[in-house]
Amino acid sequence: xxxxxxxxxxxxxxxxxxxxxxxxxxxxxxxxxxxxxxxxxxxxxxxxxxxxxxxxxxxxxxxxxxxxxxxxxxxxxxxxxxxxxxxxxxxxxxxxxxxxxxxxxxxxxxxxxxxxxxxxxxxxxxxxxxxxxxxxxxxxxxxxxxxxxxxxxxxxxxxxxxxxxxxxxxxxxxxxxxxxxxxxxxxxxxxxxxxxxxxxxxxxxxxxxxxxxxxxxxxxxxxxxxxxxxxxxxxxxxxxxxxxxxxxxxxxxxxxxxxxxxxxxxxxxxxxxxxxxxxxxxxxxxxxxxxxxxxxxxxxxxxxxxxxxxxxxxxxxx
Amino acid sequence: xxxxxxxxxxxxxxxxxxxxxxxxxxxxxxxxxxxxxxxxxxxxxxxxxxxxxxxxxxxxxxxxxxxxxxxxxxxxxxxxxxxxxxxxxxxxxxxxxxxxxxxxxxxxxxxxxxxxxxxxxxxxxxxxxxxxxxxxxxxxxxxxxxxxxxxxxxxxxxxxxxxxxxxxxxxxxxxxxxxxxxxxxxxxxxxxxxxxxxxxxxxxxxxxxxxxxxxxxxxxxxxxxxxxxxxxxxxxxxxxxxxxxxxxxxxxxxxxxxxxxxxxxxxxxxxxxxxxxxxxxxxxxxxxxxxxxxxxxxxxxxxxxxxxxxxxxxxxxxxxxxxxxxxxxxxxxxxxxxxxxxxxxxxxxxxxxxxxxxxxxxxxxxxxxxxxxxxxxxxxxxxxxxxxxxxxxxxxxxxxxxxxxxxxxxxxxxxxxxxxxxxxxxxxxxxxxxxxxxxxxxxxxxxxxxxxxxxxxxxxxxxxxxxxxxxxxxxxxxxxxxxxxxxxxxxxxxxxxxxxxxxxxxxxxxxxxxxxxxxxxxxxxxxxx
Numbered sequence: 109x110x111x112x113x114x115x116x117x118x119x120x121x122x123x124x125x126x127x128x129x130x131x132x133x134x135x136x137x138x139x140x141x142x143x144x145x146x147x148x149x150x151x152x153x154x155x156x157x158x159x160x161x162x163x164x165x166x167x168x169x170x171x172x173x174x175x176x177x178x179x180x181x182x183x184x185x186x187x188x189x190x191x192x193x194x195x196x197x198x199x200x201x202x203x204x205x206x207x208x209x210x211x212x213x214x215x216x217x218x219x220x221x222x223x224x225x226x227x228x229x230x231x232x233x234x235x236x237x238x239x240x241x242x243x244x245x246x247x248x249x250x251x252x253x254x255x256x257x258x259x260x261x262x263x264x265x266x267x268x269x270x271x272x273x274x275x276x277x278x279x280x281x282x283x284x285x286x287x288x289x290x291x292x293x294x295x296x297x298x299x300x301x302x303x304x305x306x307x308x309x310x311x312x313x314x315x316x317x318x319x320x321x322x323x324x325x326x327x328x329x330x331x332x333x334x335x336x337x338x339x340x341x342x343x344x345x346x347x348x349x350x351x352x353x354x355x356x357x358x359x360x361x362x363x364x365x366x367x368x369x370x371x372x373x374x375x376x377x378x379x380x381x382x383x384x385x386x387x388x389x390x391x392x393x394x395x396x397x398x399x400x401x402x403x404x405x406x407x408x409x410x411x412x413x414x415x416x417x418x419x420x421x422x423x424x425x426x
Numbered sequence: 427x428x429x430x431x432x433x434x435x436x437x438x439x440x441x442x443x444x445x446x447x448x449x450x451x452x453x454x455x456x457x458x459x460x461x462x463x464x465x466x467x468x469x470x471x472x473x474x475x476x477x478x479x480x481x482x483x484x485x486x487x488x489x490x491x492x493x494x495x496x497x498x499x500x501x502x503x504x505x506x507x508x509x510x511x512x513x514x515x516x517x518x519x520x521x522x523x524x525x526x527x528x529x530x531x532x533x534x535x536x537x538x539x540x541x542x543x544x545x546x547x548x549x550x551x552x553x554x555x556x557x558x559x560x561x562x563x564x565x566x567x568x569x570x571x572x573x574x575x576x577x578x579x580x581x582x583x584x585x586x587x588x589x590x591x592x593x594x595x596x597x598x599x600x601x602x603x604x605x606x607x608x609x610x611x612x613x614x615x616x617x618x619x620x621x622x623x624x625x626x627x628x629x630x631x632x633x634x635x636x637x638x639x640x641x642x643x644x645x646x647x648x649x650x651x652x653x654x655x656x657x658x659x660x661x662x663x664x665x666x667x668x669x670x671x672x673x674x675x676x677x678x679x680x681x682x683x684x685x686x687x688x689x690x691x692x693x694x695x696x697x698x699x700x701x702x703x704x705x706x707x708x709x710x711x712x713x714x715x716x717x718x719x720x721x722x723x724x725x726x727x728x729x730x731x732x733x734x735x736x737x738x739x740x741x742x743x744x745x746x747x748x749x750x751x752x753x754x755x756x757x758x759x760x761x762x763x764x765x766x767x768x769x770x771x772x773x774x775x776x777x778x779x780x781x782x783x784x785x786x787x788x789x790x791x792x793x794x795x796x797x798x799x800x801x802x803x804x805x806x807x808x809x810x811x812x813x814x815x816x817x818x819x820x821x822x823x824x825x826x827x828x829x830x831x832x833x834x835x836x837x838x839x840x841x842x843x844x845x846x847x848x849x850x851x852x853x854x855x856x857x858x859x860x861x862x863x864x865x866x867x868x869x870x871x872x873x874x875x876x877x878x879x880x881x882x883x884x885x886x887x888x889x890x891x892x893x894x895x896x897x898x899x900x901x902x903x904x905x906x907x908x909x910x911x912x913x914x915x916x917x918x919x920x921x922x923x924x925x926x927x928x929x930x931x932x933x934x935x936x937x938x939x940x941x942x943x944x945x946x947x948x949x950x951x952x953x954x955x
Contacts, residue, residue: 191491193491193493194491194492194493194495194498194627194642195493195627196642201490260674263674263675263678264678267678267681267682268678268681268682271682274679274682274684275675275678275679275682275684276484276668276670276675276678276679276684276685278644278645278668280639280641280644280645370671370672371672371674371675372672372675373644373668373669373670373671373672373675375490375641375643375644379490379643380490380643383489383490383491383643384490384491386489386491386835387489387491389491
């Protein structure tokens with residue numbers, strides 16, 4: 109077997125193992141909470157009789173092992189069960205919300221990733237000179253703003269001073285693609301501001317690191333232009349660290365943007381999770397937790413694989 | 427045109443000022459009578475309902491856990507949703523009187539134990555079926571079932587027998603209750619076909635709008651119910667509720683015109699929002715109140731002198747000014763204000779009196795250790811600041827309060843009704859009996875001050891069945907005095923409902939019964955072109 113293929117398969121197997129461990133942790137964690145689901149549903153009005161009835165209907169009388177595999181089996185076959193609070197099908201609700209989450213993350217990524225890398229390259233090219241300082245200064249200040257402050261600032265600027273966009277970013281089924289883009293414009297701007305600096309700085313640092321190598325000096329002595337040196341010779345060798353930080357930011361865009369979702373009333377997965385945590389709706393919390401873990405693990409595997417592939421020593425084994 | 431005149435014009439058009447008075451005041455501003463009359467006529471025309479359009483409300487208080495089952499409604503958005511698609515037997519109107527809805531006639535026997543509701547003929551559900559007396563009985567029955575987890579369980583529990591005969595519903599009560607019609611206006615008691623037993627969350631009712639899209643925590647979309655029985659409601663073709671829990675985003679959405687009205691305007695920004703053209707602040711004194719509650723059965727609050735020392739040590743006017751931004755009124759340590767029928771305004775207002783508080787505190791023999799007051803940002807808006815103000819004013823009277831800020835998460839299950847002294851709020855109830863029965867009767871589940879007073883209980887039960895309003899009022903006065911002087915409730919303020927709307931919204935009328943015109947703003951308002 110080709111060593112790359114072997115490594116990739118190993119990583120994926122490891123990821124699946126990790127995901128299984130996470131599912132166990134989530135299940136055990138919710139089991140360990142004081143009280144059980146029946147008590148969470150009935151709350152203050154719980155009478156022993158009602159509790160017994162509800163445990164019976166929910167199948168809570170069975171052993172935890174049986175329930176765990178039941179739950180896992182359900183998820184593997186796409187059945188997440190129903191929310192305790194309003195009886196809605198979790199799979200359906202998550203499907204729509206996950207779509208919205210991915211749409212927002214994709215919009216932000218499509219703008220921020222190329223922009224960050226480009227800015228990083230430019231900053232490395234003019235290392236220590238004014239373009240570098242301006243780029244670093246601006247991106248570091250936007251990352252230093254808490255998300256909600258950046259969000260309020262953008263709302264104020266782009267809906268009140270210059271009324272270009274709508275402050276509430278809800279999207280609905282039946283909305284056209286262009287309408288959706290307009291709706292999410294503000295949260296996308298905020299997310300781009302938040303993730304730009306991290307990726308830009310990593311690109312710059314990785315390139316500058318490679319620039320110390322002897323072969324770069326050779327390239328320069330050959331008389332190549334600085335941008336060409338960076339693009340053709342330095343960048344390919346800096347891909348691994350850049351990709352890992354890009355992917356980390358992508359994972360953040362999917363699982364970590366609940367504050368931005370709340371400020372713009374964007375109906376995605378984070379807000380859905382928070383609402384259900386507040387009501388102790390455990391099946392939903394478990395399902396969303398597992399999805400977030402899967403996204404995180406999946407993207408990290410992807411980063412590993414890209415890093416492996418981008419490494420010539422692994423690509424061309426002796 | 428100057429703003430003074432604009433203001434006069436608006437008041438006159440709304441009927442708050444007579445035409446004669448308007449013309450007189452206008453001429454004082456140098457405007458001729460003919461001109462004034464013409465302007466008034468044009469504004470009054472603008473007050474005619476306009477049909478059509480999409481009317482949107484941006485609201486705080488909705489979660490993705492909300493259900494369309496009217497029995498489960500507990501926060502602001504589900505309340506508004508119920509009031510938009512649902513219809514009850516009766517409504518309580520802005521004057522505190524009964525408006526007949528699905529019931530068109532109500533009568534009671536002499537001791538208020540048997541009530542007859544005549545069902546209006548030809549009222550249609552959204553699915554085309556006609557509302558019958560059987561539907562009404564089935565609905566009420568569903569709410570009496572513990573499994574329905576209805577928020578109105580406490581209301582319907584007292585009904586011992588329900589009967590449907592022809593177009594007449596007869597309810598028999600275990601003990602007399604003169605307020606029963608008011609209780610039937612509860613927003614959980616939406617009449618559903620077959621009582622909604624098969625599918626309580628179907629969203630089929632007899633209200634002015636039909637549910638089109640139900641996305642809990644995001645938005646609720648409705649279209650006009652063409653066969654609605656009352657032409658004074660249902661002007662817009664489509665109405666929508668957008669759930670916008672963030673204060674800033676909600677306000678921005680109103681300013682940007684994305685929504686036409688919002689609830690819960692943050693007191694801190696009222697003054698700023700007032701200056702925005704095209705937006706008006708609407709506020710009305712409601713029955714909601716912000717409170718600090720002491721458990722009368724736990725030390726040190728089992729000491730009446732200490733309780734009263736704390737009541738004297740709170741500066742109510744300061745709270746109204748600083749916490750409510752002036753949009754509210756002072757409380758008097760019983761949960762009733764002028765928005766309730768049979769309120770007695772002659773009960774003296776308790777004032778801040780540090781000297782008297784210090785004296786009572788000494789008399790209580792308290793050991794001087796810090797008294798812990800628990801609060802949380804979500805206990806009521808400004809609850810942490812209010813507790814700190816209380817701490818300051820109490821310190822001036824030599825009473826050591828220690829403010830402990832608890833997390834919002836779990837506050838209502840771990841702190842409220844558990845810890846002996848904490849901040850809380852009440853939304854109020856339509857009638858005094860219901861408010862007292864919910865939280866101050868010895869045996870009430872939500873007796874969050876652990877107040878047990880035999881005379882109070884006796885009066886409460888007697889007043890409930892008393893149809894003579896003069897005697898009834900006297901009983902409520904005595905109860906208010908007992909609670910004010912003996913109880914564990916410190917009620918510094920009643921909060922106004924503060925809302926905002928855009929100028930193109932017509933038909934707005936303040937209603938003290940609940941937020942956004944008692945949840946009917948979308949049904950009663952229209953969009954001026």
